Structure formats: structure tokens, C-alpha cells
Amino acid sequence: MTNTSQAKFVDSFGLRVPIVQGPMGGISGAGLVAAVADAGALGILPIWANDVDQAVSSIKATQALTSKPIAVNLRADLVQLGHIDAALDAGVSIVHLFWGDPSSSMPAIRRAGASMIATVWNEDSAQAALDAGASALIAQGVEAGGHVYSDIPVQELLPIVLNIAGDIPVIAAGGCATTVDAINRIDQGAAGILCGTRFVLSTESDAHADYKRALMDSGENGTARSVCFDDFWSDAPHRTLANSTYKAWDAAGQPSAGNRPGEGDIILRTPDGIDFPRYHVMPPSRGMTGEILASAMYAGTGASRISDCIPAAQIVEEFAAAL
Numbered sequence: 001m002t003n004t005s006q007a008k009f010v011d012s013f014g015l016r017v018p019i020v021q022g023p024m025g026g027i028s029g030a031g032l033v034a035a036v037a038d039a040g041a042l043g044i045l046p047i048w049a050n051d052v053d054q055a056v057s058s059i060k061a062t063q064a065l066t067s068k069p070i071a072v073n074l075r076a077d078l079v080q081l082g083h084i085d086a087a088l089d090a091g092v093s094i095v096h097l098f099w100g101d102p103s104s105s106m107p108a109i110r111r112a113g114a115s116m117i118a119t120v121w122n123e124d125s126a127q128a129a130l131d132a133g134a135s136a137l138i139a140q141g142v143e144a145g146g147h148v149y150s151d152i153p154v155q156e157l158l159p160i161v162l163n164i165a166g167d168i169p170v171i172a173a174g175g176c177a178t179t180v181d182a183i184n185r186i187d188q189g190a191a192g193i194l195c196g197t198r199f200v201l202s203t204e205s206d207a208h209a210d211y212k213r214a215l216m217d218s219g220e221n222g223t224a225r226s227v228c229f230d231d232f233w234s235d236a237p238h239r240t241l242a243n244s245t246y247k248a249w250d251a252a253g254q255p256s257a258g259n260r261p262g263e264g265d266i267i268l269r270t271p272d273g274i275d276f277p278r279y280h281v282m283p284p285s286r287g288m289t290g291e292i293l294a295s296a297m298y299a300g301t302g303a304s305r306i307s308d309c310i311p312a313a314q315i316v317e318e319f320a321a322a323l
């Protein structure tokens with residue numbers, strides 16, 4: 001470990017290494033989060049799309065696999081106070097907020113003495129998170145897989161956020177797939193790195209095998225940031241593989257809901273028999289059937305630089321050895 005901000009980040013959050021596994025709805029479940037935590041990095045469990053009871057079950061399932069600290073991921077714009085209370089009651093002490101100003105969630109987080117980490121995408125959002133009392137910031141650049149507000153590369157965003165963050169650690173996210181990517185961000189002053197897509201391609205991730213294969217086969221321009229898959233969460237930009245659904249929608253002039261090609265087709269079915277239509281935000285996970293490759297396969301631009309699917313601990317070790 002080379003810089004003091006890295007040391008501060010790992011000390012503040014009880015980690016061994018300054019590496020974060022990005023929360024990934026439907027993909028980063030108990031097995032992945034616990035494996036990352038056991039490896040000494042920060043695993044973040046997404047619970048924002050669950051009801052409170054499901055969220056608590058998911059936290060308890062993760063805690064049953066690891067005694068290390070984990071964080072939970074909630075949406076700032078939804079001000080999910082019931083989820084925060086339930087998570088803190090279950091012993092979680094780190095809350096990660098994304099998509100909005102975290103200030104309305106802070107009283108609930110402070111009450112139990114927990115820490116808040118916020119994803120930020122420009123100077124204003126970073127300032128709002130600092131004013132709210134964030135203990136660390138995640139600067140998420142436009143390269144990121146999943147939902148991404150930012151429209152500038154992480155290399156440009158990072159100095160903007162570092163400039164106002166003072167001694168609050170800033171973690172770089174977006175397109176960080178290899179140790180070279182990670183070193184570039186650390187050399188710019190990041191206190192650590194956050195990876196999403198790299199952990200989709202881990203043994204423990206819940207991603208469907210066909211989704212994993214599509215990521216490994218993707219080329220340099222294989223992803224697109226758009227509002228294509230917006231059923232359940234409208235007008236929220238996200239980066240996915242540019243698959244058949246995206247290409248048909250793009251060729252049709254990116255029409256809005258009601259006028260999209262193949263709209264209403266059921267393309268995913270869960271093992272419990274729950275169906276999802278073509279433009280739904282749901283990514284394909286283990287056990288799902290249907291047109292896996294036509295669904296929302298979230299991917300950062302770094303996907304083209306990943307060619308293997310390996311245990312999460314090995315991913316953490318490879319990054320840790322380079323930092």
C-alpha cells in the first residue's frame with residue numbers, strides 16, 4: 001500500500017486491502033459479498049430492491065457466511081429509512097447510498113453510529129455527500145456497468161472529487177477491470193478501487209453462465225450507456241452489453257415505452273416462475289431461463305479486458321498485490 005489515503009480507508013472500515021466490490025442487484029448475493037469480505041476487501045450487499053423482510057434475510061444469510069464487516073446498498077433518492085433501521089438492527093455498520101443526495105438518510109444512519117459511503121458523479125453530488133457526512137466517496141465514471149449518472153470518464157471525475165474531499169477517502173469506480181486500471185487510479189490519488197464487472201466474472205457471482213460468457217466474449221465497443229432497459233426504473237441511464245434488444249431499440253431511434261420493438265415479450269423466467277419482459281431492469285441470474293442474451297446484461301467498458309471467471313478471493317489478491 002503506497003499512500004496514506006489508502007491506509008486511512010482500510011483502517012476506517014476494518015479492511016485489509018483498499019478494494020471494494022460494487023453492489024450489483026441480482027448478481028452480488030450473500031456468497032460473493034461474504035467471499036470478498038473474507039478476503040479482506042469491502043463487499044457491498046444490494047438490498048434496495050428488496051422489501052424490508054427480504055433485506056434482513058439477505059443480510060443474515062451473508063453474516064452466516066462471514067464474520068467480517070459488510071456494507072449494504074440503498075438508493076438515496078428513495079430515502080429507505082425502514083431498510084436502514086432494519087440493517088443497522090441486524091448489525092450492519094456501513095451503509096452505501098447511490099443515486100441522489102444522501103442527506104435525508106443520514107439522521108437514521110447517525111442514530112446508530114454507522115458510517116455512510118456515497119457514490120458521486122460530479123462536483124455537486126460530491127459536495128452534497130460531504131455535507132451530509134460521508135465517511136468515503138465513490139467517484140463513479142461513465143465507464144461503469146449498471147446504473148451510472150456520470151457522463152465523464154473516471155480519470156476526469158477523480159481530480160474534481162479529490163479537490164474537494166479533503167481527508168475523506170475517494171474510491172475510483174468505472175472501467176476498473178485490470179491491475180493496470182487500478183494502478184492508474186491509485187496514481188491519481190484514489191484511496192482505493194471499486195470493481196463491479198470484474199466481480200460479475202467471479203465464481204461466486206449469481207450471474208447466469210451465458211451472461212458471464214457474453215462478458216468474456218465482448219469486444220472493445222461492446223457496451224452502451226442508454227435508457228434502454230428502463231421497466232421498473234425509468235429514465236435512469238445504465239451501461240449494458242449492446243445486445244440484440246439494445247441494437248433493435250437503437251435502430252428504431254431509441255423510442256420510449258409503448259413504442260419499443262418486441263415490447264411486452266417475456267424473455268426471462270426465474271426458477272420460481274416469475275416472468276420479466278424484454279425491457280425490464282432485471283439482469284439474468286443463475287437458474288433463469290429464456291432469452292438470456294436479450295436481457296439487461298450490465299457491463300462496464302472494462303469487460304473487454306476480462307477473459308476469465310475466477311474466485312473472488314483471487315480477484316482481490318491480484319489487485320492487492322499490484323497496489
Ligand SMILES: Cc1cc2nc3c(=O)[nH]c(=O)nc-3n(C[C@H](O)[C@H](O)[C@H](O)COP(=O)(O)O)c2cc1C
Nearest residue numbers: 022023024025098144145146174175196197298300
Ligand atoms: C450487474 C450490475 C448491477 C449493478 N447494480 C447496482 C446496484 O444495485 N446498486 C449500485 O449502487 N450500483 C450498481 N451497479 C454499479 C456497480 O456497483 C459499480 O459502480 C460499477 O459496476 C463499477 O463499474 P465497473 O462495472 O466498470 O467495474 C451495478 C453494476 C453491475 C455491473
